Amino acid sequence: MSKPSLARGTRDFGPEQMAKRTFIFDTIRRSFQRYGFLPLETPAFENLSVLMGKYGDEGDQLLFKLLNSGDFSGKLSDEDWKEGYKPLTTKISEKGLRYDLTVPFARYVAMNRGTLAMPFKRYQIQPVWRADRPQKGRYREFYQCDADVVGTDSLLCEAEIVTLLHDILPALGITDFTVKINNRKILSGIAEMIGAHGLEGSLCVAIDKLDKIGKDKVVEELLERGFSSESISQLEPVFNLSIENEPFTELRSWLSDSEIALKGIQELEEVWAMVKVLGLENAKIEFDVTLARGLSYYTGAIFEVKANNVQIGSISGGGRYDNLTGTFGVPGISGVGISLGVDRIYDVMEELDLFKESQINGTKVMISNFDEEAFTFGLSMLPKLRNAGINSEIYPDQVKLKKQLDYADRKNIHFVILIGSEEMQSGLLTLKNMKTGEQQKLNLEEILFKLTNVDI
RNA sequence: GAGGUUGUAGCUCAGUCGGUUAGAGCGCUAGAUUGUGGUUCUAGAGGUCGCGGGUUCGAGACCCGUCUCCCUCCCCA
Numbered sequence: 001m002s003k004p005s006l007a008r009g010t011r012d013f014g015p016e017q018m019a020k021r022t023f024i025f026d027t028i029r030r031s032f033q034r035y036g037f038l039p040l041e042t043p044a045f046e047n048l049s050v051l052m053g054k055y056g057d058e059g060d061q062l063l064f065k066l067l068n069s070g071d072f073s074g075k076l077s078d079e080d081w082k083e084g085y086k087p088l089t090t091k092i093s094e095k096g097l098r099y100d101l102t103v104p105f106a107r108y109v110a111m112n113r114g115t116l117a118m119p120f121k122r123y124q125i126q127p128v129w130r131a132d133r134p135q136k137g138r139y140r141e142f143y144q145c146d147a148d149v150v151g152t153d154s155l156l157c158e159a160e161i162v163t164l165l166h167d168i169l170p171a172l173g174i175t176d177f178t179v180k181i182n183n184r185k186i187l188s189g190i191a192e193m194i195g196a197h198g199l200e201g202s203l204c205v206a207i208d209k210l211d212k213i214g215k216d217k218v219v220e221e222l223l224e225r226g227f228s229s230e231s232i233s234q235l236e237p238v239f240n241l242s243i244e245n246e247p248f249t250e251l252r253s254w255l256s257d258s259e260i261a262l263k264g265i266q267e268l269e270e271v272w273a274m275v276k277v278l279g280l281e282n283a284k285i286e287f288d289v290t291l292a293r294g295l296s297y298y299t300g301a302i303f304e305v306k307a308n309n310v311q312i313g314s315i316s317g318g319g320r321y322d323n324l325t326g327t328f329g330v331p332g333i334s335g336v337g338i339s340l341g342v343d344r345i346y347d348v349m350e351e352l353d354l355f356k357e358s359q360i361n362g363t364k365v366m367i368s369n370f371d372e373e374a375f376t377f378g379l380s381m382l383p384k385l386r387n388a389g390i391n392s393e394i395y396p397d398q399v400k401l402k403k404q405l406d407y408a409d410r411k412n413i414h415f416v417i418l419i420g421s422e423e424m425q426s427g428l429l430t431l432k433n434m435k436t437g438e439q440q441k442l443n444l445e446e447i448l449f450k451l452t453n454v455d456i
Numbered sequence: 457g458a459g460g461u462u463g464u465a466g467c468u469c470a471g472u473c474g475g476u477u478a479g480a481g482c483g484c485u486a487g488a489u490u491g492u493g494g495u496u497c498u499a500g501a502g503g504u505c506g507c508g509g510g511u512u513c514g515a516g517a518c519c520c521g522u523c524u525c526c527c528u529c530c531c532c533a
Contacts, residue, residue, distance in 0.1 A: 003506085008524070058531065061457075100533090128533085133457080136526070142533065205531095317533075341533040370491075405493035420491065434493070 009132070009140030015362075020355050024172060024342055025125060028145050031168045032123035035160060037147045040122040042104035045095045052096075054103045054327065062130045064097040064140075065089060097129035101146040102324075102337065109150055110328035118151035137312065143342045150324055150335030155267060157336045158301045159274035161318065162285055164338070165305055172345065173354035176308040177315075178284050182291040183268050184298050184319070186251070189261020190238065190289075193254075194231040202226070204292035207238065211290065215239050238289050247287050267300060297321045303338060307348045315348060316340045365415040365451055366408045367394040368401060374419040381417070381444065390451045408434060415451065 006012065013021060045066055052060055072092045080088055098104055101124045109120065125145045134140060147164070149157045162179055169177050187207075191200040202225040210218050222232050237254050241247055248265050255261035268287065275283050293302050300320030307315050318338035325333045349355055365385060367378040378394045385392040395404045401418075408416050418430035418439075428441040431450070442450065 005506090005524075056531095058457090062531085130532080132532075133530095134525085135528090138532075144533065314533080339533070344533065368491090400489095401491055402489075402493070407493085409493045416492090418491075422491095430491095432492075437493090439492085 007140075009134035009138075011139065011141075019361060020349070021342065021346060023355070024345055024349070025143075025145070027171050028168055028340060028342075029123070029125060031164060031171065032145075032147050034167070035121070035147070035164055037121045037123035040105065040108065040124045041126060042098065042101075042108060042124070044127075045097050046104060046107070048090075048094055048096045050107050050328075051099060051103060055099060059099065062132050063099055064129045064131050065093040066095040066097070068092055068094055098126070099130060100128050101126060101144050101339070102148070105146070105148060106324045107328055109333060110325040110330045113325075113330055113333070116151075119149050119154075120151055121147070121149045123147040137344060137347060139343065145340040145342060146337055148335050148337030150333050153334060155270045155301075156274060158267075158271045158320065159278060161303060161336065161338050162271070162275050162283060163278050163280050165303075165316065166280055166283065168340070169305070172349060173352070174307055174315075174345070174348060178286050178306045178308060180286050180288040180291045180304045180306060181268065181271070182288055182302050183264035183300055184302060185260045185264025185267070185300060186255070186289065187264075187292060189255050189258035189264065190235070192258050192260065194227075194234040196227055196231050199225065199227060207290050208292035210239070241289050247289075251289070264300070271301065293317060293319060299334075301336065310348050310351050312344050312347050312351070314341075315344045362391065363393050363411060363413045364391045365417060366392070366404075366411075366413045367417045368404050368419065369395040369398050370401070370420050371398060373421070374424065377424050378417070378419050384444065384448065385451070388448050388452055390448070405434075414454075417447065 048063070048065065051063055055062070076088075076091060080091055105122065105124060109116065123146065125143065127141055127143050129141050132138065132140060147161075149160075162181075165177075165179055169175070184204075187204055188200055191197065191203050196203060203222070206218050206221045206225060209221070213221075219232055222235075223229065237250075241250060248269055252262065252265055255265070272285070275285065291302060291304055293304065298319035299322045302319035303317060304314050305316035306313055316338060318336070320334070320336040322334040323331055324335050325331070367381060369375045369378060375394070375398065382392060382394055395407065405416060414434055416432045416434060418432060420430075423429045423441075426441075427443055429444070429447060430439050431442050431447055432439045
């Protein structure tokens with residue numbers, strides 16, 4: 001017998017953590033619903049044909065693959081073994097764990113397009129799995145909270161994502177944050193301008209790191225990725241663009257020759273204008289040309305949310321994509337989505353000490369258990385407390401009061417009802433406040449009233 | 457997938473040059489206190505030193521392998 005252990009990169013969430021996590025999930029879910037998003041859940045595992053090839057070569061490797069059940073190796077020949085693990089994998093594994101929520105969503109849309117009211121707005125809060133190497137704040141199992149709108153090109157979606165974020169984050173207590181926005185069309189235009197066609201992806205990956213590694217390292221990386229020094233020197237405005245006032249004006253003159261870039265700029269300006277009409281004063285939005293995001297499928301606006309004054313950086317990201325369902329044979333459905341990272345939000349809230357004790361919805365009152373007679377008396381009270389909506393429990397064993405109070409204390413139960421022969425005779429029960437130590441004699445109605453109205 | 461690092465009681469960690477029976481703090485259990493938690497005092501329980509192999513008269517310590525944790529890449533939430 002060996003000691004039990006957790007699988008690499010996974011975690012348990014105890015009662016205290018769950019209370020906090022549930023608060024985050026509930027807050028996010030409520031906001032999603034208020035914006036008209038409808039819930040969707042998809043299976044934990046999908047056929048590999050659905051998942052493979054959607055996340056690049058690297059992504060395929062990070063997929064958790066499920067071994068076929070039964071005699072998975074029965075039909076294998078010696079040659080199959082010699083071909084290496086990749087061809088072999090396809091012969092022994094046909095299913096894999098969900099890697100993100102977007103691809104299963106795309107599959108769902110493709111399969112149900114005839115029945116969905118378009119534009120279709122869905123939210124999805126489920127765990128995903130990646131066979132990545134775990135590090136701080138990075139796990140092999142984690143939750144994503146996604147909201148997407150598909151089937152419309154309206155920039156209202158982008159604007160609503162901005163207001164949605166301004167809804168969710170303050171509701172969680174996170175008030176100091178920045179929604180960074182850029183547009184892939186602008187980045188395409190830049191690639192075009194500096195004569196680096198086809199290197200757009202590399203440009204994005206490198207430029208995205210600017211705030212992390214600095215200009216010099218980015219230039220270095222661009223050189224490594226095959227950009228000419230001439231191209232790079234033309235990027236100078238990107239490094240110097242002031243985000244302060246009127247960045248669009250400056251950008252527009254620099255990229256005046258690129259039709260696609262101008263389109264991107266115009267889109268962003270419309271989003272800005274619409275956010276204003278939606279009534280968001282002092283929006284915490286910021287244009288950032290260096291925001292690129294690694295994912296290759298984005299084609300329009302891209303978002304990233306940063307919590308300010310904390311170690312953890314990005315807590316949310318998203319953007320607009322064309323042709324979501326194209327690989328499933330349904331072209332022409334575009335959309336825009338946002339994904340919130342619960343684990344990082346949790347860390348941010350912990351660091352800023354934003355969890356309140358009242359968010360932990362534990363037992364409010366415990367009935368003590370002296371002897372058999374008192375226990376029976378207490379049992380008859382229990383449903384009355386619960387019917388009144390009070391979280392309550394009775395101590396199950398007849399043990400020393402010390403032990404029972406100790407239990408209540410450790411479980412952070414605020415009140416204990418003490419029932420003894422005296423109390424049963426008079427009908428006045430002793431209600432003990434565990435925080436103050438104060439005790440008072442009350443009848444059942446008074447206790448119900450007090451516990452219902454007390455705020456803890 | 458590449459490089460580095462860590463692992464000793466439930467938790468945080470000491471453990472000298474390889475040498476007798478592996479320690480501390482916190483926590484836990486019991487008692488002081490037979491109807492009153494937190495504080496205090498006293499006593500007690502608790503270890504396959506991550507796992508497997510090797511070197512040695514002797515290994516928690518040294519060597520090899522392996523797993524895990526954390527960190528840097530890559531990439532991402």
